[in-house]
Amino acid sequence: MRSLLYSSLLALCGALWARAFAQAAATQKRSVPPGFVTTNGRNFELDGKPFAFVGANAYWLPLLNTERDVDYTMQQIQASGAKVVRTWAFNAINETELPSATETGLTYYQVWNSSDWVVNDGPQGLQRLDYVVSSAEKHGLKLIVTFGNNWAAYGGIELYINWIYGAENATHDIFFTDPAIIASYQRYIKTIVERYKESSAVFAWELVNEARCTGDILSAGPNCVPGSNTLKTWYSQQSDFVRSLDANHMITAGGEGQFFSAHPAEYWFDGSLVSDYNFNGQAGEDFAGDLELPNLDFAGYHMYPQTWYPELDFPGSNFSVEEWGLGWISDHASAAAKANKPLIIEEFGVTGLQNKTDIYPSWVQHALDTGHARVMPWQFGVLGLTEDGGNRAIKYSDQIFRGASPNDGKTHSTLTRHKYGISSQRLRVFKANALDSH
Template sequence: MKYSALFIVLSAVLSPVLAQVPVYGQCGGVTYTGSTTCASGSTCIKYSDYYHQCVPGTATTTAAPVTTTTRVTTTVVPVTTTSQGGSSPTASGVVTRSGTTFMLNGKKFYFVGSNSYWLPMLENTADVDKALDDFKASGMDVLRIWGFADLTSGSGTQTAFQVWSGSTPTINTGANGLQRLDYIVAAARARNIRLVIPLVNNWQDYGGMDRYVQSMLGSGGLHDDFYTNANIKAAYKNYVKAVVTRYSSSEPAIFAWQLTNELRCKGTLAASSSCNAATLTNWVNEMSTYIKSLDPTHMVSVGDEGFFNRAGNSEWEYGGGEGVDNEAYLRLPNVDYGTFHLYVSAWSKTYAWGDQWIKDHAAVATSVGKPMVFEEYGVTRSTGQRLTVIRTWHDIVLANAIAGDMYWQFGAVLPITGRTHDDTNTIFTDDAEYNELVVQYVPRMEAKNA
């Protein structure tokens, strides 16, 4: 979704040295200077050079020595409970696909999930833990977070995964860089949550494709240069490689690597007159193939809004006007599942139009024989229609070939940050609709696993 960038400011700073590290706290890693002694009943486990975490268990309570590998180990952490008291079984297995369904450990895996783009931008691990505990307590299984933060400065505590100085990007593996993603991956694994991680934004929020274009081509660059310029594609691949190879190909916390958030011919920058569906489809084919060469195990998706490229259709969502071709992406050999988004207010559509939009994507999934995920959607709070409309959409999802449902967006009340970003689509855990639209919806979707 396109929105104004939000950078969260801490209201308190934890001491770098603690006598004992609490459960799910960091206990070691490159540049870490705090305590390596875990609280009673927990064990310090190494997940990467940069991040060791205290998890429930009874082994040694000191951090493992750092080695030279940069790939997170595949150790599965036995977990019995979260700090919210909910069940959290041992994480195992990587989610795969079979026909129009996902599979986990040999069983169907229909799921309800959500989006929390802001999670890697949190500067305090207590807030991350609370957000994930609340998410898991709802029964949800899959969470989509941003795997990008392309900035021009990496100083301070603000999250910056890649820092641009002129035309040169530097990948930040420090405490305010990819170590924050390391923490989330480990914390998600401990709670048996799986993550969808997009690797670049179409929009300028947190840098995005236009950061690559403006840094490498200057003011004359156009948005779709991101898809065609050899040097820009090489820079994107360099970042992708750094993130994807940072984790084991058997890491259960990774649901899928995602090429983008909402690719289009244009972003904040304009598109060239030559950008079309072939431009973006060729790029998707190249980059999905590249990720599979690095990690053949985890799934790959595009993260597109689901627009169609159907000749003769005058509606921009169906007629290829944005250069997006949802059906063509799904037919590519290294794209594992399709995605689509839905914002009827922003697109000047009716709710009934949205009903058909869901059905049309289910039909594509059936035709191609791959899963389809309703990845982003929202009804603004001010309409007063949220409960009625989303009820209808849920009924359509349950009756059709939609393999996963991820509303935009999950909202939580955190101990330090307070209420997370509210774009009026956010459904907070203390909202009146949360129980019906989230908690009660989970078992309805999971009934499709029978």
């Protein structure tokens, strides 16, 4: 049986994609080889036909250390009806971490020592990513392949700052401007792109996950402020670089979708009027402006109002997670329509089973109504993984536990259904309600 989430989302998309494609104006599209997805105005196309989809995030796929578990996960994703999977093509470690990485079977691609790194293309390195790509090909799935992480997890971009620039007096945004760091990052990008650029399983290259002026550890500097265009300049440089390596695959930024508005939204908190971080340019992004870049083929954005507004989301408050999300969807749909480029809700999630059941149909329906029939919840989960007896610590707090993939509370599909005891009858009711929402 298909999952609670994906069967419902697939039904919604299948019913409405034709309307979305009919409404959008076509522009000159790039000619690509058979099996490669491309853009045509606000829409995606595959072999000359419209390509609308429900997708899935599964960053942990290359961290699995058995081919059986990779294939099993791909089978579950395929059976759910999802067509596009977003996963990480990065994990960097310091040389001092090598012994523990070897002992635990951790997948790693870069090893840092001094001001340089070496690539690991062995069986515990890029060969695992090789198998993820080949398994996607075998199961008819497409991959959004992400080059790096704004955050510290899995060798984020601050490793480049620490090793090349030095952490003393450094700010997070140095990554986006320092020539030596940019050259090193481009060397890694080239390693990944040239390895997989002939594969039709690659849906798109993604420059970095959730770029911001600030990170987990280092703060923003004075050169990354609203209006500085620090991130836009970096997006431009890196998308042009990737296009010079690969003329056929699509490219996207990977940002959360923050705006730089002339009149940013505000809200009341603790007796004061607060300028909204998601609209005032402080994050460094300018979603609408970044879409002007010619080698960013489509736009993606993320949506986590519970996490972003904890000071507002509490019992008895007037803040509505659902209503805020509807506005966020509308804002991005308007910007993408103006740029005449496709749009994906690339990550979204709420915690709490009832929240998922109540809110997701509303969000997805509104996304479809505003003309972008592409949604990718965070994150896909499976049961039945077998490596190391179904139990293995990966890194940080991530683990395979009793055969279940990592679960951060926003995990869906078989994991949600079994862990929370959702019955087959409840699945049918949810699906019927979603279909009735047309």
